[in-house]
């Protein structure tokens with residue numbers, strides 16, 4: 001199995017970055033093993049970038065086959081630290097996007113659609129359904145994936161509609177089992 005390479009670390013907060021970097025590396029190895037992903041996954045931990053996102057994933061697709069040839073995950077370390085977000089859910093959220101892409105746009109296939117349908121019946125969905133970005137199927141899938149994998153949610157995440165209360169998530173979790 002290919003080792004994950006943290007390509008660049010443009011950061012000043014050394015200790016936090018090392019621990020984020022380790023978490024990211026082991027999460028990537030786990031997801032590659034679980035889903036038998038052969039596509040290289042590159043990771044970057046960066047600092048001082050613009051915008052408000054804490055993590056971002058780019059999937060480079062082959063122009064003919066539309067299959068991914070490379071994924072690049074970026075975590076924005078300083079923002080994660082400042083906002084005190086749950087690093088595990090951020091990492092798993094980004095990896096959820098990779099799983100989605102690897103499965104050829106999971107959210108357009110029956111198993112992924114079942115996850116989205118279950119999400120639309122939850123309380124948490126009511127908070128985000130007016131949000132063009134958060135209510136995108138790929139985003140909702142990544143969120144469900146993150147909660148399923150990290151198993152942890154903060155009150156803040158639940159309040160903002162980025163995560164589900166345990167009970168509210170039950171039906172979604174059941175559908176995630178097939179993914």
Ligand SMILES: [Zn+2]
Pocket residue numbers: 093097139142
């Ligand atoms: Zn996302």
